[in-house]
Amino acid sequence: MIERQTRDQLDHLQQLMADSPFAVLTGAGISTPSGIPDYRDNQGVRRGRQPMMYQEFLSAPESQRRYWARAMLGWPRVRQAQPNIAHDTLASLQGKRQISGLITQNVDTLHDQAGSHDVIELHGSLHRVLCLDCGRRSERDSIQRLMEIQNPYLAGVDAVQAPDGDTLLDPAFEARFQVPHCPHCAGERMKPDVVFFGENVAQATAAKAMAAVEQAAGLLVIGSSLMAYSAFRLCRAVVDQGKPLIAINLGKTRADEMLDLKIEGSCERLLPLLAQRLNH
Structure with missing residues (x-):
């Protein structure tokens, strides 16, 4: 009614x-x-932790490793939505x-x-990945397969889903993570084709x-x-x-x-x- x-x-x-x-x-x-999941509650207040900022993502390989390890586990839920x-x-x-x-x-x-x-x-869209070195884009599914092959130790790891395909992952799982390289130029700086906070x-x-x-x-x-x-x-x-x-x-x-x-x-x-x- x-x-x-x-x-x-x-x-x-x-x-x-x-x-x-x-x-x-x-x-x-x-x-x-x-x-x-969404970022904010009914009062417009952000839930949970601050998302990764663009400058943080660019600043160090450790940041990219942390982002992609969490995103690898978060992608299936976005993909299946x-x-x-x-x-x-x-x-x-x-x-x-x-x-x-x-x-x-x-x-x-x-x-x-x-x-x-x-x-x-x-x-932007999480379904695409952008290479910051050559400027070309790849389908996220193909990058996901690459990450899963390179990081079999994360198979079956359970992580709490967060907004925009992120997850709450124990930092202990991040140190060994192999970040994907661009399939077009083998560049090491790949990012999802989305606008980060601060970008x-x-x-x-x-x-x-x-x-x-x-x-x-x-x-x-x-x-x-x-x-x-x-x-x-x-x-x-x-x-x-x-x-x-x-x-x-x-x-x-x-x-x-x-x-x-x-x-x-x-x-x-x-x-x-x-x-x-x-x-x-």
């Missing part, structure tokens, strides 16, 4: 989106029902041109797997996201605390343009004071209800 306030809010959102499609910005909250009804609903809305575009902070490719197209990945979003990607927002009638934020500036700046741009800024989210967001409407609830429950209204 849906509460009256939520029903009225969804009706209002449907009226806003009925004639002029909004762009959609998604965050970790849309993927938690698929089994991928399936889109949920919220991803499927957005793909359907996009197919019917009821949303104008899709921007995501997530690095799990679940929007693509659900059938969405031209998804703007603000923070800037690629200029072309940021520009594409901003253009999508500028061309839309408004912006619907789904499952994001908006604590990352790369996402928050898009919200500020929408407000500066005098267009509606709406959020469907459980808990606090950085843009709460700027929102025209905030619907508190889980996206996998509320998005299908919104889609029903838009399709009537």
